[in-house]
Amino acid sequence: MGVIIMLLSHLSQEALLSKQATFQPSKNTIVEATRLVNQLDFTDQNATLISYHGWQAEKVLATEVIYRKWLVLHKVYNQEIKLAPNKQLDEYWHFHILDTRKYMQDCNLVFGSYLHHYPYFGLTDAETAEDLHNAFQRTRDLFIKHFGHDLIGVSNRCSSTSCR
Template identity: 30%
Template sequence: MTVQQQSIERSWQAIDALDFSRIKAKLLHGQSAHWSLESLADAEAGYRRFLKLAAKYPDAPVVPGEQVDAFWHAHIVDTRRYASDCERIFGHVLHHDPYVGIDGPQDEVRLRGLAEASAQLGKREFGLKPTTAAYCAISGEERSMQSPAPTGAKAAYCAIAQGVVSPQ
């Protein structure tokens, strides 16, 4: 086994060892209670796969689906723990670009391309089946006029991208 393979294996073991019990408790609490135990388990498993892809392919921009992205956000909010976990896994903080895909049609195309490339990595590494996932955003005007999850709001943009699901 090469030094690089050993490093990736150590990173993946560190990812498997992460304890997300507090994050899951937070997501199930209060206003975030729209999560079910099943959707939370799916998001956690997807987040671990996302971290593993980011560890193995540091030069590839890996794009998570919306559910995994929400779980990532919950990890990021615990700033000290997130920084510590990232340092242990990657040797640096894994930064998040929350603006991918929001700058019009060309950026949506870029998001779809990144999502497709991420799906292909997931398929190759984990044998995941492709599925369709939507990445949508509410326009700033509608967001400011309504609560966090407005019903009937029109999306400022919507990008459909290939995603992945676990093998059945």
């Protein structure tokens, strides 16, 4: 029975990878997702990161830009494929989530539902660690494809949130 479940899980992952490889969002899809994400206001969050958590303004603004692009990818790919942030992006996302009312409103505006955060992704066993690595590589590939630059080197050099 366990072998069947593992096989089905593997087939499901293969289907998602295949879907990601064949799905080509239109320019209009990217533009519309960007328009929605650009309606979000991170002024209070950014001020908190600078005033109370010691982030430099340049770091906050650069991370906000990357976070917006990461949200665009979630919108465009309809949350059907796993995307993984790097450590700095993950920290920024955490601060967004902490403002629970605003986060829920923002998710409803952009996605029509809640964008869940699973903080244990990649931490439980070797299989999920590989899933995290694959999701992070997929995220990097999609950043290059849609935004013309890699996720690494923009926010920090940490490979993914597994670098905690």
